Amino acid sequence: MMFSVLAFLCDHVKHIVRISTFFNAYKIIETMSKTYGVTAIGNAIVDILSQTTDEFIDSQAEFGMNRGAMTLIDEARATNLYKLLGPTTEMSGGSAGNTMAAYASFGGKGAFIGKVADDQFGKVFVHDTKAIGVHFDT
Numbered sequence: 001m002m003f004s005v006l007a008f009l010c011d012h013v014k015h016i017v018r019i020s021t022f023f024n025a026y027k028i029i030e031t032m033s034k035t036y037g038v039t040a041i042g043n044a045i046v047d048i049l050s051q052t053t054d055e056f057i058d059s060q061a062e063f064g065m066n067r068g069a070m071t072l073i074d075e076a077r078a079t080n081l082y083k084l085l086g087p088t089t090e091m092s093g094g095s096a097g098n099t100m101a102a103y104a105s106f107g108g109k110g111a112f113i114g115k116v117a118d119d120q121f122g123k124v125f126v127h128d129t130k131a132i133g134v135h136f137d138t
Contacts, residue, residue, distance in 0.1 A: 036111040036135060038103050042096020044114040044129075046121040050085040090121060092128035104133045111135035 057067055060081070064071045073081070082088075092101070096112065103110045112134050116122035129136040 035109075037108045038100070038110040039113065040096035040100045040110065041113045042099075043094050044097065044112075044116045044122070044125045045092070045094035046090050046124050047093040048082065048085070048121075049089040049091070050087065052085065056084075090124045092125045097125070097129065100129070100134045101132050109133075109135075 057065065063077065063081075064073075094114075096114065100110045100112050112129055114136075116125050116138060126136060126138055
């Protein structure tokens with residue numbers, strides 16, 4: 001009986017936390033909507049571009065890399081793959097980030113909400129986002 005009551009309470013606490021988090025996010029968005037024309041919430045993604053050969057692409061097929069496809073990879077695979085690449089160009093991306101970049105390019109005053117890692121690519125995303133005039137407070 002005690003376990004059932006505890007499970008019931010834990011389940012309700014999770015819902016209360018979710019509701020509290022939702023209302024906190026809502027308050028933030030409500031405040032930002034008074035300041036910014038558009039506020040986007042999304043994944044802070046950095047695209048890494050590099051020229052390579054057909055042979056390189058073919059050699060990565062065993063790891064799930066196929067031409068014309070997107071494959072999600074973990075951090076260890078990303079680190080190993082990055083070491084294999086030649087010169088790269090890093091630029092901020094992601095659908096929400098790209099939307100805000102387009103909005104800012106038309107003169108809109110916008111903001112982005114998202115998390116970034118404390119690494120080279122996180123710094124790239126923060127720099128690029130702020131450089132185009134989008135508010136991003138990490």
